[in-house]
Amino acid sequence: MAYTVREEPLGSTRHIRIVGIGAGASGLNLIRTLRLNLVDYELVVYEKNEDVGGTWLENRYPGCRCDIPSHNYQFSWKPKHDWTNFFAPAEEIGKYLCRICDEENMRESIKTLHRITAARWNEKEGLWQLSVRNLKTGHEFNDYANFLVDGTGILNNWKWPDVEDIHAFQGTLIHTARWPKDFDPSGKTIAVIGNGATGLQVLPELQPGANKLYHIIRTPTWIPPPRIQSWKIMGQADRILEKVQLDQDEKFSEETIEIFKSDPDFYRGFIKRVEAEVNSTFPIVLTKNPIQAFARQKVAEYMTAMLGGDESLCKALIPDYPLGRRRMTPGHAYLQAVVKPNVEIKTGGVRRFVAEGIELESGEILKVDAIVCATGFETSFCPRFPIIGRNGNLQDRWRSEVPKAYMSCAVDGVPNYFTFFGPNAPIGHGSVFTLSEHIAKYITGIIKKCQSEGIKAVAPSRDAVDDYFEHISAFMPRTAWATEGRSWFKGGRNDGPVTALHPGSRIHFFHMLERFRGEDWEYVYDGAKQNRFAYLGNGYSTKEIDPDVDSTWYLDSSAVV
Template identity: 75%
Template sequence: MAPKIEYSVKEQPLGSTRHIRIVGIGAGASGLNMIRTLRLNLTDYELVVYEKNHDVGGTWFENRYPGCRCDIPSHNYQFSWKPKHDWTNFHAPAEEINDYLRQVCDDEGMREAIKTSHEVVSARWNERDGIWNLIIRDLGTGIEFDDHANFLLDGTGILNNWKWPDADGIGRYQGTLIHTARWPRGFDPSDKVIAVVGNGATGIQVLPELQKGAKKLYHVVRTPTWVPPPRIQSWKLMGQAEEILSKIQLDAQENFSQETIEKFKSDPEFYRTYVKEIEALVNNSFPIVLTNSPVQAFARAKVTEYMTAMLGGDEKLCEALIPDYPLGFRRMTPGHSYLQALTMPNVEVKTGGVVRFVPEGIELDSGEIIEADVVVCATGFDTSFCPRFPIVGRNGNLQDRWRKETPKAYMSCAVPGMPNYFAFLGPNGPIGHGSVFTLSEHIAKYITGIIKKCQVEGIKSIAPSQDAVDDYFEHISTFMPRVAWSAPGRSWFTNGQATGPVTALHPGSRIHFFHMLEKFRGEDWEYGYDNVKRNRFAYLGNGFSTKELDPKGDSTWYLDAPTIVA
């Protein structure tokens, strides 16, 4: 018979913290913001962020293809706590966004917490000690070493692990093979025959740039895609933000005039009004994807009209490029110059998929062979959510689980059986709902609140319950038929599966997601405690509170506290 464990009072005041080690993975926007959020909210902790690239920036460090830019307005694609007043264009180019992230990193002194050219090789949960045992590889030397973390924060992102087309014989091709996520510096398209495979956001952006110099350009389109008018044109068409937009000056390429940039710098009230009104417009786009809504019907008719006009009414092009599925089923990227480029004499659109590579080019599913000097694959990323390295929790390797079954997470950021593991924009996160910067801020505050709870309440391990995740997924599955994302067909929202569940998007609007994360639902989680008796109230300690023992604190704060419950 096991000896009875006696309970004893901890000789520390309520509010005491235990020292913890936090490891972050990835120094893109989410990773950088997390550093700041932890600094503002936690004490008594250590942090290291491992970044596989040789500099910070994540997606915006890696993606540098010609024409690469964000499809969110630049002044809303930034941290709310680090405004930039001198964006050059209404939609910022990739290099400028990466410069912004590097500047944030330097201004905030974040590099001391980041180890670049390091990748996580594996992570294994140690139940006894309540830590993640990690193996890290220094990519500069190839040397591997051990590390550990009480909390593992995964900021690797969804649009990060690029993939080639699902076609045979890729090694047989004897020309120049390029993936847009690994663009070769100095590549010159002049006088070359180029095949561009893919018409998602990347294909829409890169094609016009290549068309200008190519001798011949073949565009391989497997699925039509909606290409809306430029945002400003769309908003004006809908009668939105006319007053604020009338106060800025843009040229034909949507570059801000120097006068407008100076106004952003010198007039804080105008700048704030502009940012908030544009943000509200981005947030209000959700009704468009409601399949049977009047907004969907109106917008679809207008986009059809616009695309037809931009394609010069060419019946063959209109048939190949204008979809019959709902607006918003695939991510919509404005592409004024894209549609115009398709009407140029050196461009030929080919419908169908690539089945194999051949020495001289690619073979389509029709049997046609396209000979090309260069094949550019704008074929996107692995959006399966399957981790790129083994993450072994209580229920085995998460890689194995998510290869066999639909990835499921709690509010996109936590997984059953994976204690003290949190992800940014995991399964059913709002990755297509607007700026990832402000999304990452809300997620970081949510995760940090949980970590702080564990740190001060003696919680050794925390993970969402399977029941909670199953209920959450049942809601997602029942909701999704209401929106365009679940229409039949292939998109990266369903990991390229024609009939797959929507795994990449949140079941609601952007504001809905923010609202959902405002409160921590403690009843949805399973806890392990760090005292031998596993008493959940051991953290109450010796009867005193840190609020009364802090010489710089206000022990009568409650006299000033509001009576309204948030």
């Protein structure tokens, strides 16, 4: 078959359809990034919930808040000047996301109460064939996409604890991700299972009203001092908190909020300074770095002081493993609550639930009125619906082998499929808002390349994914994340590969995504001849044909590459 010149100028784009999954922070940022960078496309984002916001719509348990400073837990392109607290509560973050959606007219691209139930790659057409269910009506219909972008997130699919007879309990059974609005802890005997971030936040909210509160923990967790106190220890607070007034609950004063609103230079400087401090924590998790030993000593001293030196509490709650093996979460109020007389710590696992409460592995039975499961989320990275690519169902593949992805964003053998915060993303490194901005730009750049260079299908090569994973596996033993012990960083396993974190700092991840490594990818081109240069077209450029484009732009270009 003879090759023929495509009768279109260089820079021409083909019309494409993009389907996004999830309208949390990642999904909203995807909508904006596509708008700014693409033309000649259509987009729909399917969201299973009744509104946007993702995890900040779903998680509304008492005390729920972010553990990243508020002014850095926002989009760089949509600053909020009136955050009420240094660590924003869930409801305020949820309202921020809804406001963005409305102000940026994003709802026209989002279909709420819709869930994708299956996705199958059609190699011949270069399309994803999708099954979608309307959760309001139950009707299921078909859709298609040239590109499928998964923004469902990792901390979104909540799970009950893995114990026997979970539904045998006849009292009130609660998971923190499905908190009942009418639950009143007053006068009740309550068991809280789990001491991750959620457990640390919910327990001090329940403690004052509860008659008795059992806290069941399997592994102690490091609880650092309040962020501001830590900065004081390190001698950084004066630079960060100049003019900033906070009360004992870390709420900003009205005067401080007014300064944020009226002094853009100070506001910008404050954000950048706090961001720099958040980014600077990576050396702590490097086990041979002297900062690890210093920080561990200081955190142990802080926890000991907060626990009043109580020997049994210190033994139960202060870890003996490296700082950072599990996610560190501020828990000043938690440490204040666990020393109260109505709180009792129970170490060890749960054997099963019984009608009147919980049977521990020790054989002890705790009789309670309510059980609160702060037991987290499914973190295996296994998709929640069949994603059938060139090599079968990704669900089957990731159930039988370690989940691997290319720079956390794409999977070999699964063309035109991209994901936010896939395997080995920097989910524990800082604000997901800023991270999602960089990931969205990276994904959008690849889609734009395909749209304008005649590429029908693109996927990372298996060799590239394997090489990337080889680097991850060699790097992780340097970190506390890889040390022995259960954590969601390792999919809940005691040992094994770290699948939930990036092999480097937050800045390292940003730097890595700055340039697209085309040599790591496999391409299928439009046309039977599969000529990679067919996109060069008829000799003209859209930059000289489009009257709105400066055809002598190169005279203004910088010489810096």
